[in-house]
Structure formats: structure tokens, C-alpha cells
Amino acid sequence: GIQVEQSPPDLILQEGANSTLRCNFSDSVNNLQWFHQNPWGQLINLFYIPSGTKQNGRLSATTVATERYSLLYISSSQTTDSGVYFCAVDLAGGATNKLIFGTGTLLAVQP
Amino acid sequence: DAGVIQSPRHEVTEMGQEVTLRCKPISGHDYLFWYRQTMMRGLELLIYFNNNVPIDDSGMPEDRFSAKMPNASFSTLKIQPSEPRDSAVYFCASRRQGGGNTIYFGEGSWLTVV
Numbered sequence: 285g286i287q288v289e290q291s292p293p294d295l296i297l298q299e300g301a302n303s304t305l306r307c308n309f310s311d312s313v314n315n316l317q318w319f320h321q322n323p324w325g326q327l328i329n330l331f332y333i334p335s336g337t338k339q340n341g342r343l344s345a346t347t348v349a350t351e352r353y354s355l356l357y358i359s360s361s362q363t364t365d366s367g368v369y370f371c372a373v374d375l376a377g378g379a380t381n382k383l384i385f386g387t388g389t390l391l392a393v394q395p
Numbered sequence: 396d397a398g399v400i401q402s403p404r405h406e407v408t409e410m411g412q413e414v415t416l417r418c419k420p421i422s423g424h425d426y427l428f429w430y431r432q433t434m435m436r437g438l439e440l441l442i443y444f445n446n447n448v449p450i451d452d453s454g455m456p457e458d459r460f461s462a463k464m465p466n467a468s469f470s471t472l473k474i475q476p477s478e479p480r481d482s483a484v485y486f487c488a489s490r491r492q493g494g495g496n497t498i499y500f501g502e503g504s505w506l507t508v509v
Contacts, residue, residue: 315496317496317497317498319500324502325484325502325503325505326500326502326503327486327488327500327503328500329497329498329499329500332496332497370438372438381426381428381443381445381450381451382440382443382451383440383498384440385437385438385439386437387437388437
């Protein structure tokens, strides 16, 4: 099956720093999403980005589908950014509902 | 709009007991998903429904697990009998067909089987 790998596995930042999280996937996909799971366990959809670049405030994401990776940028990090960031993909040509989640990047932003 | 609503939020039960988790999707959403999250296996899709019909249950771990969606506003995930290895957070999620593939998760049901 498709492999979804995220790096780094964990990251500690000082408030105000920038960071880049990476998601590599092993096969062609037609759906890629980024999620944030906050320390209380809630999963929030950040981006639907099967290709191209999107920005939402301090967050932006880029997916290069031909090279099978996606990047999530966090600028001017805040303590509320702490939590686990997941990317999830769905195989191209398959059902568009079987999202396969990566193992996540655990981010801790310190004041 | 209210989000995806799950109950109970927390449950502790003894091995062998029946567990029923409940979910109310966002009104108007056509798809409903049940996921399970554990430290060892991460987030796994168990089953999903489209217009109340189960489409893919290949992620359901074994016959002890069953899911139903009797109407567009309600779904259950049942474990009978429960085992300690079923301890996990169970998430329900929903999305609207044509809704840009944005999927919305509930807050999860934290299950502990002792």
C-alpha cells in the first residue's frame, strides 16, 4: 500500500520561529490534506492541497505532486501552534475517501 | 453550524462488555467516516458510509466491530465483546459531496477497556 512519511517526527521551537514540515508519499495521489491535532485531541483540517500552493494566515502549504511531496510552512510560530501535524493522502484512481494518514510531526512551541 | 458530535467523550468499561459509540454528522453531509487512533497504529479508517450506505468496511478489525447508519443524522460503532486492545480514541468525521474534500472531525470518543 501507499506509504506516507512525515519529517521531522518531532520539533521544538521558540515562539516566533519559522518551521517547515515535510510529507513524502510513495504513489500518485489525487487528494492531500494537512491536519492539526491540538493538545486536546481535536483534529482540524488546515489545507486541501493535492497540488500547488495555498496560504492561510501564518500557514502555507505546497504540494509537488510529480515529485510526491508536500510541505507545510509555519511562520512566526505561536504556542497555540503546538500539537501534531498530519498529512493524509488518497490514492489516484482510487476512492476519494480512503485517506491514509502519515505518522505525524509533533510540534512544541515554547514561550 | 454545529460540528460533528460524538458521544460519549470518555468511556471506561470492563473487558467483555458491549460498547456503543455514537455520532451525529454535520447536517447536509453525505459521507460519514469512523477512524481509530492509537499510539501503535496511528489514525486508521475503519469504515465509511455514503448516503447512509456502508461503502468500505475493510478497515474494521474483526467481527466484534460493527457500524450502522440508520439515517442521515446518526451513526453507531459497536464493539461486542470489548477487549483491552480496543482501547483507543475513536473519531467520527463527515464531509459533503462536492465540498472540496474538506473533512470535519468530531472531538473523539476516548475508550479504555480494562
